[in-house]
Amino acid sequence: MDFSLSPEQQERNSHLARFAQDFAATCAKDLQSSSGFSRPQWDRLCAMGLAGLPLPETYGGTAAGALETIQSYETIARHIPDLGLLFSLCAHLFACVIPVWRGGTDSQKADWLPAMAQGGKIAANAISEEGSGSDVFAMKTRAEKQGGHYILNGTKRFITNAPVADMLVAYARTDATSSFFGISCFVLPTDHPGVTISAEESKSGLRSSPWGSVHFQDCALPESFRIGPEGAGASLFHESMVWERCCLFSIYLGAMERILALCLEHARTRVQFGRHIGANQAISNRLVDMRLKIETARLLLYKAAWLYDQGKPCEQTVALSKIWIAESAVQIGQDAMQIFGGEAMTATHPVNRFLNDAMPARIFSGSSEMQREIVARAMKLR
Numbered sequence: 001m002d003f004s005l006s007p008e009q010q011e012r013n014s015h016l017a018r019f020a021q022d023f024a025a026t027c028a029k030d031l032q033s034s035s036g037f038s039r040p041q042w043d044r045l046c047a048m049g050l051a052g053l054p055l056p057e058t059y060g061g062t063a064a065g066a067l068e069t070i071q072s073y074e075t076i077a078r079h080i081p082d083l084g085l086l087f088s089l090c091a092h093l094f095a096c097v098i099p100v101w102r103g104g105t106d107s108q109k110a111d112w113l114p115a116m117a118q119g120g121k122i123a124a125n126a127i128s129e130e131g132s133g134s135d136v137f138a139m140k141t142r143a144e145k146q147g148g149h150y151i152l153n154g155t156k157r158f159i160t161n162a163p164v165a166d167m168l169v170a171y172a173r174t175d176a177t178s179s180f181f182g183i184s185c186f187v188l189p190t191d192h193p194g195v196t197i198s199a200e201e202s203k204s205g206l207r208s209s210p211w212g213s214v215h216f217q218d219c220a221l222p223e224s225f226r227i228g229p230e231g232a233g234a235s236l237f238h239e240s241m242v243w244e245r246c247c248l249f250s251i252y253l254g255a256m257e258r259i260l261a262l263c264l265e266h267a268r269t270r271v272q273f274g275r276h277i278g279a280n281q282a283i284s285n286r287l288v289d290m291r292l293k294i295e296t297a298r299l300l301l302y303k304a305a306w307l308y309d310q311g312k313p314c315e316q317t318v319a320l321s322k323i324w325i326a327e328s329a330v331q332i333g334q335d336a337m338q339i340f341g342g343e344a345m346t347a348t349h350p351v352n353r354f355l356n357d358a359m360p361a362r363i364f365s366g367s368s369e370m371q372r373e374i375v376a377r378a379m380k381l382r
Contacts, residue, residue, distance in 0.1 A: 023045075049062060050093075052116065059110075059117055066308045070250040071250070083251060091124075095169070100116070100227060103228035116167075140154055141171070152219040156213060157213050158200060160210075162210070168186075171233045184230050184232065185227040186226050187227055194220065241365060246308060247305070249361070259351060266340060290336075293328035296324065327368065333359075
């Protein structure tokens, strides 16, 4: 396996690092205190091409592979502390852009992808429901065929970007007798008749990433809004989740590096009992363990992306990397809280914010428990 970067990729990441440092400096006050979504900051990130990295140049992308995409987002997250904003951008790209690119017709791609790649149209992935989170095949939203249209009825919950979205990639059951092949995927504007969006309660983490409920009431969609053949929804969702579970977690990798750097600086400068606290083994052990978690997380994540780019089986490695990064991020956040002590208890402290942003990582995109089920099946235990 070769994780090295070409000179062009190295230059692009250096450019991204300089951009991210300037972004963090110029938006420092907003990034520290804001708990809401910022469209200007979204637009500024998208202007760097981050909303369409894997897409062909025809649609406004750079044809980046999974590994290159990971390294780009890792670089950005190492400097920008607003994981909520980056999470929204990743959800837009991996859960929405990918299905349209992979399953859409030439007409659908031409209609939707350029605006999605530029970030001009914000997308939300409408799949989760009250009773079908991990058990996606238990979804109750129905799409009944009537002539040349599908009539959608149902409610989606906890949908990232929903309150600010211009478009939806939505999933509904088209065959009640089938599970995997009974779900279809649709793309539609949020102002389409029969669609109502309401905001969910505020979150404790990833607060600048808005979420909401999507209600379909006799929503008539022409067949041209369906992505891929009828019944292809599960396979399209599965592929988008491979990208999301792999690439989205690069923002936590970058953020963990940022938190470790803060902890190291604090350990070298904070004096207690006449010496820097980093001289105490209780502190240095935590810092070494942070470094160990980050290095192993990077190796697992890069391996998963490399396998995907090579067209090799990668689902088990993706699941392992998601588990490890999510669990490591939470542990690093807790260790950082111990290192900073009472100072980190303020709501705007970067360590406090990181820990709250890390907690959901064990739940979204398939919980840690579900990832262990994937690995157990790969080990032929199921």
